[in-house]
Structure formats: structure tokens, C-alpha cells
Amino acid sequence: MNESSERFHTPVLVEPVLQFLLAAKGQILVDATLGDGGHTAALLTKGGAELRVIGIDADGEALARAQARLRKEGERFQAVQGNFRALLSLLGSLGVTKVDGILADLGVSSRQIDRPERGFSYLADGPLDMRMNPNLPHTAAGLLATLEQEELKKIFREYGEEKLAGRIARAIVQHRTQRALLSTNDLRQIVQSVVKGPHQIKSLARIFQALRIAVNDELGALSEFLQSALAALRPGGRLVVISYHSLEDRLVKQFFKKEEKGCTCPPEFPACVCGKPSQLTILTKKPLVPGPEEIAANSRARSARLRAAKKLGA
Template identity: 40%
Template sequence: MTTSEEITYHVPVLLKESVDGMNIQPDGIYVDVTFGGGGHSKEILSRLGKNGRLLSFDQDEDAEKNIVNDQRFTFVRSNFRYLPNFLKYHQIEQADAILADLGVSSHHFDDSERGFSFRFDGALDMRMNKRSGITAADVVNNYGEKELADIFYLYGELKNSRKLASIIIKERANKKIKTIEEFLTIIKPLFGREREKKELAKVFQALRIEVNHEMEALKEMLLAATEMLKPGGRLVVITYHSLEDRMVKNLMKTGNIEGKQHQDFFGNIQTPYRLITNKVITPNEEEIARNPRSRSAKLRIAEKKLEQ
């Protein structure tokens, strides 16, 4: 049963399927690199014995409100790109499974002060870590036209990325763009009514990825996870858009982010992983009805090979 706390913060996506995929052993060591509302972490703890251990990462101070009071649990307030540093700090050489749910929580989308959603007016912020880094307003006001166009094209897959960048440059010359409402007034005329919401979502996704350096952090975490998993350990990842899904799929199939295949003498692809899921696992209709944001979720599971 979902608690009211989880509903307000984040309804865990593919909860049973992802935690089942971790192959939890009572005395094992596990890592949840995206703690958020704590839904996945609580499920992992419910399957651990008294000697089991769970480390959970989150860089967002709001996530600390959901910390679990359990001696088997350690909360790490940091970006998951620093996974190896903190595992070593907590005297963990390797883990039995690592879980990552890469979705932005409903809590962030529903908090008007964070600037993640075009449904509310507020500051154009979008930082996961409110203590540091540039904001979305910094990006739209300070980046050059080519830089902006590249971000919208690469991270939002927007076909009119150049036009979008051009109009932003033109408008900001008159007045600094500080709020979501000001930003929407500038960009909305570029999108037709029938596809407006989808296109705006892509614009906001692109800015969020740039502000939080999400692709670089994901790449670092995935490569580190390969090193930090025990032989036979599981990597379990839930993705929500094609950019991150491609990285995860490439890593699991080839051992690298780019998807470059290295073959042995017999033509076998050299990879540190064995795929547990040849096909992605997606939410069923019941879960999508309960949590519409789960619609784009894809779950991939791989096991680190015993012999390298």
C-alpha cells in the first residue's frame, strides 16, 4: 500500500519488477543511487536480513525528509556520479546490486518553486541540487545561440532547435528572462496547439539535462557501477527518455557507453555483463493509469559476469 508521503513525493515506478531484478539476498550489500521519496529503498530494506546493508544517494535536500530510521541504512547526500568515492568512504569494496530510477519525481514537477514544470509560474531554476550550480535562467540568458540550439536538439530532440535559440537570443536582448511565464511567452508561438504540451516538455527536459549535467553524471555512474559491482551482481536501471536508455542499453550490451563492439577471436562480443532482460520491461496498463508519468519508463537488468 502506498503511503500519503509517497504520493506527495514520488510514486515508485516498476517497484516490484525492479527490486525483484536486484536478486536481494538477506545479508547482501545494495545501493539505490536515486533515493527520492524512498519507495524503492524501503522495499529493498523489507527484503534484507539484520546483517544486510543499503546505501542510498540523493543530491536533493528535500529527499532527506524521507530518510529511513534503520541501522542497516545509510543516506548519502551527493550526486550518484561520486558512487565509488562514497562506497570506499563507507568501507564497501563492491555491491551485490545497484538500482537507478532515472525519472524526475512528481514532487519536483509539482513544486512551483523548483521550476521543473511549465504548468506553474515561478523562477526558471531546475537545479536538483539547490545549493550549487547554474540555473535554467542562467542557461537561457547567457549561452550563445549555437550552444542553445545544440542543447535543444541533442537533449530535447527538437527539430526547430535553431529557430528556438534564435528567438531566445532576440528576446533576451530586450529583457532578461527570469520566470517560467516569461519564457513560455517567448517560445509558445513556435509550437502548434495540438503538439504544444509535448514540445514544451521537450524544451524543459533539454534545459533540465543541461542544468544538472545529467548525461555526464549518468555516464560516470554507469561506468563506476561496472567497477563497483561484485561478479554476479546486478545493475538495474529504469530510464524515461531515449538518450539515457541508449546509454544504459549500450553499456549492458557492449560494456561501454558508445556501444562499440569489441569481439574476441571467435567473434563473441566482449562485455562485462550478461543481460537478464533481453527485452525491456515496461509498466502495465494498471500502473500507467495509476501513475501517468510511468508511461515512458523502461526497465533494463544485467548481471556482471563471473569471469572477465
């Protein structure tokens, strides 16, 4: 398949991403979740000739494909493989210390979900892998084989908000005493043996997503990324985060609020003694969400929430 006939991941909320990130001139931007390079391609098309984008992805396959797609941009685009939690050292490896804007479009791309061999989806049979980066230590099968029942329940309850988390965890532990769970079909069958009726599909989606979040330590990575992104931004620089899960969105919202407030003194103190300055101004009082047209054209956009903030300072 050549590049023009290939189907790329459809980037979401492109207009606000462009508006927030192209606000300054002659800039270096970071696309911390390059994926198929959809947002980066739009930024490079709409940005000035001086604009340079550094693309990061944990998934080497995604990175190689985006590099091929964006080769025509020459020196305006650079790619580096790694987890965005190590943002500062990844930028350092390119000799970059400060940037003007950073985008994170969290989660997995349609391409990753659509490839059964990556194990992200219950819709097709494949190995229970779910690692964004194949060098990560634990696959989903590994977690299902080794975690205690209570730990599995916690993952399904906290990351998946699944009501039947306990019963699903118990069924997994019972199953694995007879036979290891190795394929997405193995997990699908167990979930379907516990959850009956109209909720089955939602539970499958929740359990698969919860396991993916655990395999890739997605919330831990996001927390470290937010802190590093703040350190990497120049004053006036913008941070834009698109999340698809309520826990991710909450982390972003709380981080923005904390850094906008600055002072961490208890409310009963008459005056600030900590001296911690405000570091961000929130640009989206409420998260931006896709309109009905975008959702009709791209159903994967339906849970997207975009939050943006500007770094303060001289």
C-alpha cells in the first residue's frame, strides 16, 4: 500500500490545537504523541516557514510511519522514540532545552487499535500484548498471569470504572489455574461469561482499556509528563492536552489548577509564606469537546476533552 492509499488515524480537535499552538511566531513545537502525525502535519501546513516540530512516540512502528509521511518537511520535522514521561531527556538528546508549545493527544491511535497483533482490541483475536513500546517489561498476558485477584479488581475498578470488577477478576484467577490467558479472545470470553446482556460491549471496552492503562503505566507517565512539559516551556509557551479518559482529564485539570494557583499555603494562613509562584494561566475554563459533526465523522473523537494552558513568566 502506498502512502496516499493508506488510511491514517484521524486527528481530533485540529482547529483548537492549531489556534493554541500557532499563537507565537518562529517556534519550536513538540508533538509528544506523534501517532500517525496528523496533528503535526496540520501544524506544519498551517505554521510559518520557521516552524519546527519535534515528534515523540513510544511506539517505534508509529514513529517510522510518521517519519515516512513527514519526510517531505525536511528539517522542519524531527522524530525521536521514547516515552513522553522522559520529555526533558528526549529533548536534551536533540540539543533542545526550551520549546514554545507542547501537544499530548493521549491514548492509542486507530492504527494501533486496528492491528490485532498489538492486542489492544477485543474486536479481533490477537496476543494479549497491549504494550505501546515492545521494550516494556510486562504484557497484558503477563499482568493477568501474575497479579493478585485484588490487584486485578483494583485495575478494573479504578481505571475501567467497571461495576463487576471483582467478579471479572475472580473469573480470571479461576481460569488461570487451568490455563493461561494468552489471547484477546481468552479475555473476551471470560468477560462475556461474567457480564451478560446489553452492558457486555461497554464492559469489554472498559476492561481492555483498564488493562492497557496498567500495562503502559499511562497515569504515572502523564503525571511525570505534565511536570516536565512545564519545565520545558518558555514563558508564553502553550501546553495542550487531549484526553479520552476521565482519570486522565482529572489529572490534567488538577495539575493546571495547582500550577495556576501557585501558593500551597493552607487557607487559614493570613499571608503566603511558601512563595511558590503561579506558573500557568488556564486558557480553557472548561474542556473543549468535539462538535456533533466531528463525532459523526469520527466516532473515536466522542470522548475527547481538550485543555490548554499558557506558561507565565518573563
